[in-house]
Amino acid sequence: ESVMEIVIDGLTKEDIDKAMRVGMQAVCDLGAMNGIKRISAGNYGGKLGPFHFHLQEIMA
Numbered sequence: 001e002s003v004m005e006i007v008i009d010g011l012t013k014e015d016i017d018k019a020m021r022v023g024m025q026a027v028c029d030l031g032a033m034n035g036i037k038r039i040s041a042g043n044y045g046g047k048l049g050p051f052h053f054h055l056q057e058i059m060a
Contacts, residue, residue, distance in 0.1 A: 001035075013051070020058050 006023065010016035030036050041055055 013053075016053060017058050020053060020055070024055065024059060 008016055008019045008023070010019060024039055027036055027039060039055065041053065043052065
């Protein structure tokens, strides 16, 4: 078992949204049969900056 932490840097909110959407879709396409159990995100108490990217909104 493992946990992957993927960091995405971008110049604009739209760039980050797109990168996150494409990455999450790729993981969803693998599915549970390939060991995918969950996708989540952390905020680290705002220590990484004031920006919040909400996964459900990005995938909608």
